Every structure is written in structure tokens, then in C-alpha cells.
Amino acid sequence: AQKITQTQPGMFVQEKEAVTLDCTYDTSDQSYGLFWYKQPSSGEMIFLIYQGSYDEQNATEGRYSLNFQKARKSANLVISASQLGDSAMYFCAMREGRYSSASKIIFGSGTRLSIRP
Amino acid sequence: GAVVSQHPSWVICKSGTSVKIECRSLDFQATTMFWYRQFPKQSLMLMATSNEGSKATYEQGVEKDKFLINHASLTLSTLTVTSAHPEDSSFYICSAPRPQMNTEAFFGQGTRLTVV
Numbered sequence: 001a002q003k004i005t006q007t008q009p010g011m012f013v014q015e016k017e018a019v020t021l022d023c024t025y026d027t028s029d030q031s032y033g034l035f036w037y038k039q040p041s042s043g044e045m046i047f048l049i050y051q052g053s054y055d056e057q058n059a060t061e062g063r064y065s066l067n068f069q070k071a072r073k074s075a076n077l078v079i080s081a082s083q084l085g086d087s088a089m090y091f092c093a094m095r096e097g098r099y100s101s102a103s104k105i106i107f108g109s110g111t112r113l114s115i116r117p
Numbered sequence: 118g119a120v121v122s123q124h125p126s127w128v129i130c131k132s133g134t135s136v137k138i139e140c141r142s143l144d145f146q147a148t149t150m151f152w153y154r155q156f157p158k159q160s161l162m163l164m165a166t167s168n169e170g171s172k173a174t175y176e177q178g179v180e181k182d183k184f185l186i187n188h189a190s191l192t193l194s195t196l197t198v199t200s201a202h203p204e205d206s207s208f209y210i211c212s213a214p215r216p217q218m219n220t221e222a223f224f225g226q227g228t229r230l231t232v233v
Contacts, residue, residue: 035222043208045161045224052220091160095222104151105212105222107161 002027004092004108012114013082020067021077021111023092034075035093035105036066038086045091051075079113087115120144121213123225130201130232138196138228140211146191147213152184155208155227167194201232 003026013019025034036048051059051066059066067076079086092108122141130136140150148169153161165186166174173186183205185197194213198205210227 033220037224043155043210043227043229045210045212045227047221047223050220104163104166106163109160 002029002032002094002096002106004094004106006092006108006111008111009109010112010114012116014116015084016081018078018080019082019086019113021079021090021092021113023075023077023108025073025075025092025094027073027094027096029096031096033095034066034068035095036064036075036077037091037093037107039089039091039110041088048090049077082115084115084117087113089113120215121211121223121225123211123228125228126226127229128231130230132202132232133200135197135199136201136230138198138209138211138230140194140196140213140225142192142213142215142223145213145215147194147215148191149214150188150194151212151214152186152194152196153210153212155210157208161210164196167196169194198230201230203232206230206232 005024032053034051038046049059049061049064049066051068058068063080065078089110089112091110093105095103095105124139150167152164154164155161163176164179167186167188169188175181188194208229211225212222214222
């Protein structure tokens with residue numbers, strides 16, 4: 001069975017610093033996709049970045065990058081130059097089946113990131 | 118703009134009544150939609166997979182008769198919480214994957230249900 005683990009319940013970071021949010025996963029499938037979502041207090045789920053299991057390069061989206069280490073089954077999110085607006089809950093998620101958009105997505109327990117001015 | 122619309126965004130109901138939550142995919146057809154529940158300060162837990170034209174698939178531990186799911190069309194799925202109780206109070210959120218776009222999954226705005 002697939003599983004996502006986020007070991008950091010909460011983190012405090014100074015504004016403008018970089019921050020790494022940890023995520024490890026477990027799956028027996030060779031084909032899967034990894035996601036990071038941001039959830040502000042409003043509750044909406046904001047898509048940040050995606051990494052496919054067969055993607056050779058780490059995904060990047062603006063200030064977000066995903067440090068994908070397949071052998072270690074880790075998919076850490078790196079946020080560069082953090083901003084006050086980055087304060088939110090962050091969820092790592094996984095979908096088995098790289099080409100199946102209909103496969104379910106499961107989520108980790110989340111990390112609450114707080115940015116200090 | 119939003120590609121998945123969920124309604125209502127919040128609802129308060131009396132214990133014992135039923136509440137219906139709608140999830141619509143905008144500008145694309147979704148043969149599959151997912152329903153999640155999120156308790157305060159917890160993660161999203163998948164409740165069920167809604168399939169257009171067939172029965173929903175429920176996750177282990179989710180009561181089918183309590184959480185009725187109807188995927189009436191290729192753009193609409195509904196979740197009805199029947200005979201709601203205070204312990205059903207939670208944040209319910211739907212997701213609709215866009216076909217051939219497996220690199221992203223779109224979520225509705227969520228519904229905050231409070232049962233009094």
C-alpha cells in the first residue's frame with residue numbers, strides 16, 4: 001500500500017530564507033507521481049509542483065523546486081527566498097500510475113510553515 | 118480561474134438532517150471525482166471515488182449509506198451526508214482530475230460542514 005510521511009509538523013523560517021519541507025513515500029509501484037500542495041487558512045488546495053517517477057530532472061516551478069531522490073524515496077520541497085505569504089499548511093501527495101489521471105491521490109500529514117518577518 | 122467548483126462553501130445544519138454538497142468540473146468532463154474529508158489540523162483523507170455511470174468506490178471504514186455519492190453527469194458529482202451528527206462536522210473537499218493531464222489534480226474550494 002502506498003504511504004506518504006511528513007515528519008515535520010511545524011516549521012518557523014525567517015523571511016527571505018530558503019526552507020526545505022521533508023517528504024518520504026512508500027510504494028510498490030514503479031510508476032507514480034508526486035505532488036506538493038499549499039493549503040492556506042481558507043482551505044483551498046493550491047497546486048505547487050509535480051514530479052513523475054520517471055522524470056530524470058528535478059521539477060522546478062518559480063521559487064519551488066522538488067528534490068527528488070528516488071532511491072531514498074524522498075521528495076522534499078524547497079522554497080527559495082521565503083515570503084510572508086508562504087505561511088500555510090503544505091501537503092506532500094502521491095498518485096500511483098504515472099499515466100492514470102483517474103488514480104486516487106493520497107496525502108501526507110502536512111507541515112505547517114510559518115514565516116517570520 | 119477555478120476549474121472545479123464546489124458548493125456550498127459552508128453549511129450549518131441540525132443534527133438528523135441531510136446535507137448535499139456539489140462538485141462541478143468547469144470546461145472539462147470528469148468521469149472520476151474524488152471526495153476527501155479533513156478534520157481540523159489533520160490531513161485530507163480520501164472517502165470515496167465517484168464514477169460517472171457506476172457506483173462509487175468507498176474507502177475502508179467509510180459508511181456507504183451515510184455518505185451517498187451520485188455522479189449524475191460528466192461534470193457533476195454530489196455528496197450527501199445523511200442523518201448528520203456533530204461528529205460529521207468537517208471540511209469536505211472534492212477533486213476532479215482533468216483527463217490527459219496527470220501532472221495536476223484540481224480541487225474544489227471545499228465545504229465546511231457544521232452539524233449542531
